Amino acid sequence: MMTAEFLHYLQTLQGTVQHLDPMSPLQSSLDSLLAMTAEAMKYKRMALAILDPKANTIRFDLTYGHKGPVKATYLPGQGVTGQVLDSGKSIIIEAMGNDERFLNKAMGRTQKELAELSFICVPVTRINSEGIQEALGVLSADIPCQTPEVLQVHCAFLEVLAAVIARQTAYLQENMAQKELWASMGFLGESLDRDTAMVQAKIVATSKAMAFVMGQIMQVASSKASVLLRGESGTGKELLAEAIHNASSRRTKPLIRLNCAALPSELLESELFGHERGAFTGAVGSKKGRFELAHGGTLFLDEIGELSPEAQSKLLRALQEGEIQRLGSEKSIKVDVRIICATHQPLENLIKSGEFREDLYYRINVFPIFIPPLRERREDILPLAEYFLEFFAKEYSKNIKRISMPAIDLLTQYQWHGNVRELRNCLERAVLICNEEAIRTYHLPPTLQTAESSATDNQLSFGEAVGKFEQEILVEALQKCGGNMLQVARELRASYRIINYKIKKYNLDPKKYDGRGKTRKP
Ligand SMILES: Nc1ncnc2c1ncn2[C@@H]1O[C@H](COP(=O)(O)OP(=O)(O)OP(=O)(O)O)[C@@H](O)[C@H]1O
Structure with a gap:
């Protein structure tokens, strides 16, 4: 191969890698990556098709050179796309029009195109948690007919590109699963896109563990069965109780909440069952309890382990007989209420110590639905962080678009003992103090950077932490300024001498960043 050609391949690859590095929104960053590659390599079309594991079909998620969404799907093994996915091996079609394997199902190529184009299709794979290579999808390109040798080189190039985008493709595949989940949660029938559903349900559930939880929620929502949500504080029990209610036929009726730990036992009983005038000192009028207020709907009892023995017996009666009595009244009132309880305590231990009634427990x-702590479903951390970033940026009218890669590393390594609530608070604080377009490590609380709090043991000294920040700022500025150090100095309001010194100190190569300017669209 000519040196010039080789250089061109490398430069295009370098451009694509840099393109992916800053965490801009996934779909649009991959979209522009396809466009950039196709233009640089003179490909007529490019496509990334992803396997939808649930439906077992391959769907075209991103395309370049094709107007509108591609409706056609492939089954594994079907056509070139399906065969590449199935076998995990690339296929080169030298002439589209002369090869039976090529079905031309998806892009509607003309006869002229079929005569003039070659097709290369490579698998996008990853090693799963069991160490097995699995196919996520395929990357393909339509390329003006070339000699077999040249096509081989393009194929090798696309295989490297497929490896580069594997992580992003895995995220897209997970998003796909979530989208379906939303549609099925569906807020009954209508299919929703993820964003609409998120606004309605406000639940992020990317991990397999949370997808399982959401499946259980869908399973139980339509029945009247009592649900016990178990999980550490801040894992989202209340949010899920809301989701069960919203996905049930009771959704037009009230969802009433009561935190059993928030009130002393005397008040708690009157809150639950209501009271008549004069039932106790201070009961100047009669009042409906939460049970009556929830009639036809759902009653969510948080911290159920905190109920007093008296309240437990009354609750049991209400559940067994479907009626309650207000405090100070003999009259029974019929109630139709679905109960959802939540606890972070092991109720079984409270039964053993005589603090919780076994019959009520049953x-x-x-x-029962167990919500795993956030540290056991790390795939949810980044989508949750992005969701909270978007939410708080809007709330505080800040123009923050993304989270920098080093900050993502810190977020995903941290142990999150306060679970999703702690992550939410962390992002809210970061948005408040951030005046840039990205959340960076120094916007995150220092607790995230200590070894005890993180899943890894790479504790940084003060000097190392400062160095890391400096490097991060420099790399971002170099990327922005296409490696031009003078511009970097201006951007960071520092002298050229200092920038030059720091760049040498951190062993950064400004030339690495000027390829981006060349390969990018003007
Ligand atoms: N999967 C999720 N997607 C989006 N937001 C979430 C998710 N899980 C939790 N949250 C948010 O995290 C915060 C804490 O959740 P929630 O109050 O439901 O937790 P909890 O388990 O009921 O906590 P506690 O036991 O302390 O009452 C809330 O602001 C909630 O909206």
Whole structure:
């Protein structure tokens, strides 16, 4: 191969890698990556098709050179696309028009194009948690007919590109699964896109563990079965109780909440069951309890382990007989209420110590759902962080678009003992103090950077941490300024001498960043 050609391949690859590095929104960053590659390599079309594991079909998620969404899908093994996915091996079609394997199902190529184009299709794979290579999808390109040798080189180039985008493709595949989940949660029937559903349900559930939880929620929502949500504080129990209610036929009726730990036992009973005038000192009028208020709907009892023995007996009666009595009244009132309880305590231990009634436990534990702590479902951390970033940026009218890569590393390594609530608070604080277009490590609380709090043991000294920040700022500026150090100095409001010194100190190569300017569209 000519040196010039080789250089061109490398430069295009370098451009694409840099393109992916700053965490701009996934779909649009991959979209522009396809466009950039196709233009640089003179490909007529490019496509990334992803396997939808649930439906077992291959869908075209991103395309370049094709107007509108591609409706056609492939089954594994079907056509070139399906065969590449199935076998995990690339296929080169030298002439589209002369090869039976080529179905031309998706892009509607003309006869003229079929006569003039070659097709290269390579697998996008990753090593899964069991160490097995699995196919996520395929990357393909339509390329003006070339000699077999040249096509081989393009194929090798596309295989490297496929490896580069594997992580992003895995995210897209997970998003796909979530989209379906939303549609099925569906807020009954209508299919929703992820954003609409998120606004309605406000639940991010990318990990397999959370997808399982959401599946259980869908399973139980339509029944009247009592649900017991179990999980550490801040894992989202209340949010899920809301989701069960919203996905049930009771959604037009009230969802009433009561935190059993928030009130002393005397008040708690009157809150739950209501009271008549004069039932106790201070009961100047009669009042409906939460049970009555929830009639036809759902009652969510948080921290159920905190109920007093008296309240437990009354609750049991209400559940067994479907009626309650207000405090100070003999009259029974019929109530039709679905109960969802939540606890972070092991109720079984409270039963052993005589603090919780076993018969009540069986009543409320008809359908237990365990919500794993955030540290056991790390795939949810980044989508949650992005969701909270978007939410708080809007709330505080800040123009923050993304989270820098080093900050993502810190977020995903941290142990999150306060679970999603702690992550939410962390992002809210970061958005408040951030005046840039990205959340960076120094916008995150220092607790995220200590070894005890993180899943890794790479504790940084003060000097190392400062160095890391400096490097991060420099790399971002070099990327922005296409490696031009004078411009970097201006951008960072520092002298050229200092920038030159720091760049040498951190062993950065400004030339590495000027390729981007060349390969990018003007
Ligand atoms: N999967 C999720 N997607 C989006 N937001 C979430 C998710 N899980 C939790 N949150 C948010 O995290 C915060 C804490 O959640 P929530 O109050 O439901 O937790 P909890 O388990 O009921 O906590 P506690 O036991 O302390 O009452 C809320 O602001 C909630 O909206």
